Amino acid sequence: MLILPSFNRNGPAMANSAASAAIGIFDSGIGGLSVARAVRALLPHERLLYVADSGHAPYGEKTDEYIYQRMHVITQQLLASDAKAIVVACNTATTAAIAKLRAEFSVPIIGVEPGVKPAVLASTTGVVGVLATPRTLQTPAFSQLSARYAGSARILLQPCPGLVPLIEALALKSPELRQLLQSYIQPLLAQGADTLVLGCTHYNFIAEVIADIAGPAITIVRTEMAVAKQLQRRLSELGLLNSSAEPAPDHFSSSGDNALFQRQLQQLWCL
Template sequence: MICGVGCRIQSHRAGAAALDSDVMNDLSPVTAAPAATAPVGIFDSGVGGLTVARSIIDQLPGESVIYIGDTANSPYGDKPLATVRQLATAIADQLVERGCKMIVVACNSASAAFLRDARERYPIPVVEVILPAVRRAVSVTRNNRIGVIGTQATVTSGAYQDLFAASPNVEVVAQACPQFVPFIERGITSGRQLLGLAETYLEPLKDAGVDTVVLGCTHYPLLTGVIQLVMGEDVTLVSSAEETAKMVYRSLSENDLLAEPVPGTAPELTFESTGDPARFASLASRFLGPSVAGVSKIPEMLR
């Protein structure tokens, strides 16, 4: 059981080819179709998944969204996979119960721990963030040396390494960066201490001569400036957020679930947190911009 005070923010806003078969499997066809007007459910351990939510909101302007950040249990990356699976299942169950037409697992640790179970458990499409990033990295690398940075849980799971195995010419260097998420969850995305930490974490990738780095945690795009500074401008950073939004669009379209924008009507954007609602609201406003219009607490418990 996950217990916590929530908050609701309602806002209004005016080799890649070798992976193609995996992409088709990733779309999780609907067996009991909900309405196209139903919301898209997105969840993460905290605020990192807001990078994915923002891309979905920008690219799919007709979609309503329910986002849950499990900040009471953040970070997921230092927890056993079984615990992450339990937490993710509780949140996804609630999103399905609330009528969501799709689940977006906007957390690499949860994707690694929970994805297979989710696709067997739910009759709606389930989209994750790992495969889109892998496909993008394979398509942009020039020297076939790719770095992956993520939480300890994601790196230990081997989820990225398994998918990159479909491209045998690619050399992968994976590095856990466990202290990045706590910094971000405190709203710290720059500074001397963070820069020093990044230099330590990224040294093995620089030594390996990677030309592409996958930001294997949805929090990490918020550290793009620091990571790019350390790695150098000639290294391409791959974020799963935009690629995941494209996969969401494709899945909704193929399942006849895409909500078209209605002139004069703004979709509802609902953001909830299992932790401190004021802190979550502050970070959400910072990362999503001025479109966040208000916050209200909800006395809800996630089962």
């Protein structure tokens, strides 16, 4: 099993208090950067450690046990690198194994799940479409989430194979990606969906393309800021918010192609 490279330790010396420790964020690739951007915007004084587990992507093709083992290894790495909280910025990992991860570690662990509840509340037709990876939609955790919040709404599930590799390749406005999106979105609209849930953090980076295809009458539900706010609440409850007035440095690591990761960061980490 590949061990992730060490984090860059350049930057200001760390204070000794727990509140000055870092927030660890990881995903199977670059999708979690959208969550990290929301965390950075909401909590500018926190120090972020981000891991893209691209060397083991896509998680959607792996078993729950494999995903959990990767989550465990990365969490240990982040804790060894001074993380005070962990954000699992991946819908597939959250639905597959976050409960098991929380049972193993005592630090706050925040997950991300498709925004079914806000989508149902926003819908006027009572028909909600969920765009997600096939693996996320197949998990018992997602089925429970959908059943819990659906109420009288009709939840349409749309697996979206092929999108994540294109996003990882930075083909964000390519004809191939747009064609795939049209094939996934149009059937949902034809069935009356007026609200679309982005059930994969990667999809946040193509939200504008999705909105353009769906049209102005369709509501797009994203959850990255909700995750950042939940992280803020948990840190506040535990007295772990960083009180420093200075912006904190961000540190990034990948288990995949570092040259590609640098290009991804240059294009997507624009704050």
